[in-house]
Amino acid sequence: MGSEQIDLRIAAVLEQLRDLPGALLPVLHEIQHELGHIPPEAVPAIARALNLSRAEVHGVISFYTHFRTTPAGEHVLQVCRAEACQASGSRTLEAHVKARLGIDYGATTADGKVTLEPVYCLGNCACGPSVQLDDTLHARMTPQAFDALLADLEVKP
Amino acid sequence: MTRVFVPGDATACALGADAVAAAIAEQARARGLDIELVRNGSRGLFWLEPLVEVETATGRVAYGPVTPADIGSLFDSGLLTGGRHPLALGPTEQIPYLRDQTRVNFARAGVIDPLSIADYQRHDGFAGLAKALTMTGQQAVDVVKASGLRGRGGAAFPAGIKWQTVLDAPADQKYIVCNADEGDSGTFADRLLLEADPLQLIEGMTIAGLAVGATQGYIYVRSEYSRAFAVLRAAIALAREAGFLGPDICGSGRAFELEARLGAGAYICGEETALLESLEGRRGLVRAKPPLPAVQGLFGQPTVINNVLTLASVAAIFARGAAWYAGLGCGRSLGTLPMQLAGNIKRGGLVELPFGRTLRELIEDFGGGTASGRPVRAVQVGGPLGAYLSADELDIVLDYEAFAARRAMLGHGGVVVFDDSVDMAEQARFAMEFCVAESCGKCTPCRIGSTRGVEVIDRIRAGTAREQNLILLRELCDTMEFGSLCAMGGLTPMPVRSALDKFPQDFGA
Numbered sequence: 188m189g190s191e192q193i194d195l196r197i198a199a200v201l202e203q204l205r206d207l208p209g210a211l212l213p214v215l216h217e218i219q220h221e222l223g224h225i226p227p228e229a230v231p232a233i234a235r236a237l238n239l240s241r242a243e244v245h246g247v248i249s250f251y252t253h254f255r256t257t258p259a260g261e262h263v264l265q266v267c268r269a270e271a272c273q274a275s276g277s278r279t280l281e282a283h284v285k286a287r288l289g290i291d292y293g294a295t296t297a298d299g300k301v302t303l304e305p306v307y308c309l310g311n312c313a314c315g316p317s318v319q320l321d322d323t324l325h326a327r328m329t330p331q332a333f334d335a336l337l338a339d340l341e342v343k344p
Numbered sequence: 345m346t347r348v349f350v351p352g353d354a355t356a357c358a359l360g361a362d363a364v365a366a367a368i369a370e371q372a373r374a375r376g377l378d379i380e381l382v383r384n385g386s387r388g389l390f391w392l393e394p395l396v397e398v399e400t401a402t403g404r405v406a407y408g409p410v411t412p413a414d415i416g417s418l419f420d421s422g423l424l425t426g427g428r429h430p431l432a433l434g435p436t437e438q439i440p441y442l443r444d445q446t447r448v449n450f451a452r453a454g455v456i457d458p459l460s461i462a463d464y465q466r467h468d469g470f471a472g473l474a475k476a477l478t479m480t481g482q483q484a485v486d487v488v489k490a491s492g493l494r495g496r497g498g499a500a501f502p503a504g505i506k507w508q509t510v511l512d513a514p515a516d517q518k519y520i521v522c523n524a525d526e527g528d529s530g531t532f533a534d535r536l537l538l539e540a541d542p543l544q545l546i547e548g549m550t551i552a553g554l555a556v557g558a559t560q561g562y563i564y565v566r567s568e569y570s571r572a573f574a575v576l577r578a579a580i581a582l583a584r585e586a587g588f589l590g591p592d593i594c595g596s597g598r599a600f601e602l603e604a605r606l607g608a609g610a611y612i613c614g615e616e617t618a619l620l621e622s623l624e625g626r627r628g629l630v631r632a633k634p635p636l637p638a639v640q641g642l643f644g645q646p647t648v649i650n651n652v653l654t655l656a657s658v659a660a661i662f663a664r665g666a667a668w669y670a671g672l673g674c675g676r677s678l679g680t681l682p683m684q685l686a687g688n689i690k691r692g693g694l695v696e697l698p699f700g701r702t703l704r705e706l707i708e709d710f711g712g713g714t715a716s717g718r719p720v721r722a723v724q725v726g727g728p729l730g731a732y733l734s735a736d737e738l739d740i741v742l743d744y745e746a747f748a749a750r751r752a753m754l755g756h757g758g759v760v761v762f763d764d765s766v767d768m769a770e771q772a773r774f775a776m777e778f779c780v781a782e783s784c785g786k787c788t789p790c791r792i793g794s795t796r797g798v799e800v801i802d803r804i805r806a807g808t809a810r811e812q813n814l815i816l817l818r819e820l821c822d823t824m825e826f827g828s829l830c831a832m833g834g835l836t837p838m839p840v841r842s843a844l845d846k847f848p849q850d851f852g853a
């Protein structure tokens with residue numbers, strides 16, 4: 188997508204949502220939904236439209252872990268690190284995932300395929316360990332099941 | 345035409361419910377059988393998911409856990425007439441796990457199509473709203489007071505008192521805000537309610553609006569719950585279309601509007617004032633109280649902010665009466681509490697019971713002990729800020745005061761079971777680490793103290809100056825407890841101290 192096109196998309200989102208009370212989070216969600224991330228170039232336009240300072244907009248983006256300012260890998264993998272999953276073996280799973288992907292949290296594999304993120308609870312606590320791959324939640328994840336999941340990804344175009 | 349139910353909730357789908365639903369539709373088509381496939385919520389019997397139900401002449405019968413590979417043999421065995429099969433569980437409501445519960449908030453969960461107003465109304469839906477529409481604001485607030493309902497989000501503050509404050513606050517605009525941030529590990533009741541019976545929350549919030557004179561409501565849903573958010577938005581649209589929301593609710597001439605908003609991955613936004621900041625479009629920094637949100641809340645206006653379960657309970661309280669609700673429970677803990685069995689548990693799921701039962705009944709009778717088959721060693725109740733209980737404390741009664749007396753908390757009803765392989769020093773370290781990750785950063789004891797806490801526990805675990813570091817850890821806990829603005833920093837010491845007190849051997853004693 189060219190930068191002009193990006194500007195148009197951002198302008199369209201702002202046009203649509205700017206009048207909501209407390210519009211900033213809905214705006215950021217929509218931009219990230221459209222573009223996959225919130226490009227730093229978007230900040231001045233958002234600030235102008237919502238009558239905020241750039242620092243305020245930037246402060247909000249950086250406060251929330253959900254928002255990203257650079258594109259993620261082709262897939263985003265979230266591993267639940269919270270207690271209920273710990274109780275059902277997530278620490279072993281976590282170590283396995285990191286070793287298999289060869290990266291730590293916050294990083295993307297060298298081939299750009301997978302971005303690994305920690306998450307604190309996915310609400311699937313009765314059937315952990317839980318991981319979320321893009322939009323799909325997976326329950327009772329084991330190292331073996333994870334390897335199968337990864338194998339599926341690699342055959343995708 | 346036979347109705348077949350395949351849950352569409354997040355856990356059921358994570359266990360393969362979509363593929364099961366597709367396989368059922370495919371088999372029915374291939375065999376020329378006429379079925380209506382309903383994607384219900386879930387009954388919350390998660391260990392049996394995907395749990396397929398069939399409506400037969402004698403009621404609903406269940407099969408589970410079903411995989412796509414089972415569908416052929418299920419049809420061969422007469423699935424549509426409740427035929428015998430190794431996966432057959434009999435009449436759904438006779439499954440002991442479900443039969444032995446008292447379901448109020450979750451009476452309809454898994455029973456109805458969550459996006460059918462007709463289904464909802466057939467199961468007493470909007471009966472509470474109809475009553476509320478005949479009352480004055482004060483009469484409605486009095487109903488909530490008489491029910492004894494206390495907030496289900498964690499602090500257990502009496503809902504009626506909060507509502508009275510908002511009713512009494514003069515303002516042109518008031519708000520109802522629903523806290524659906526459900527960040528506690530081990531909890532999923534809010535999620536299940538949103539996915540299985542969202543109209544109940546909409547009804548409860550509308551009643552709240554009528555009671556205190558608020559015409560606008562917001563539901564703040566955590567971003568991890570994208571499915572729940574989608575179901576909720578669809579339900580809001582349906583309710584508006586059917587005249588249960590909007591400028592003229594049920595032809596009464598009274599208005600209430602509702603909008604669902606997404607969080608963005610910050611645990612602290614479950615704290616009510618941080619949530620309000622977030623809704624206003626700012627960083628989720630905790631506000632100092634006073635002023636209370638009931639006096640100056642969202643956009644500076646009087647605001648009722650309650651948990652999903654608190655607001656949902658209101659619908660049933662109005663439909664069936666405050667006295668009926670107050671007749672459930674014990675002491676000052678009235679009504680029912682949806683407990684959530686999670687972690688290393690054989691039969692994990694949602695168990696709604698009147699207050700007054702024991703943790704042992706919950707874990708052993710309902711849960712069947714650990715999934716690993718090893719002995720229970722520790723149980724964390726009430727989320728990441730809740731205390732760890734040891735295996736010899738399981739006879740504790742499920743009641744707010746009983747937990748407080750043990751320096752523990754019921755919180756939002758999450759129960760995370762650990763077996764004897766747990767290292768409690770590692771759990772204490774995680775409590776501090778979680779506080780590092782999720783502190784809003786406003787107070788030093790929380791922001792810096794938690795980082796020091798991780799370091800000190802690391803030294804204890806390494807055996808470096810153990811005695812001095814144990815003393816230091818206790819002091820750090822005191823500093824955090826007394827020097828923090830909110831319960832994030834203030835309660836992180838609770839799991840840490842409980843681990844230290846009850847499992848000293850894990851800290852090298």
Ligand SMILES: Cc1cc2nc3c(=O)[nH]c(=O)nc-3n(C[C@H](O)[C@H](O)[C@H](O)COP(=O)(O)O)c2cc1C
Binds near residue numbers: 613617655
């Ligand atoms: C760190 C922190 C996190 C919280 N998270 C939640 C939450 O996820 N959901 C919730 O309903 N209440 C949460 N609370 C409690 C809220 O601050 C508030 O008490 C609650 O929304 C009031 O509603 P209730 O009276 O119906 O419980 C949290 C509190 C703290 C200090």
Ligand code: SF4
Binds near residue numbers: 786787831833
């Ligand atoms: S205790 Fe922690 S989370 Fe709470 S206000 Fe202080 S810094 Fe923020």
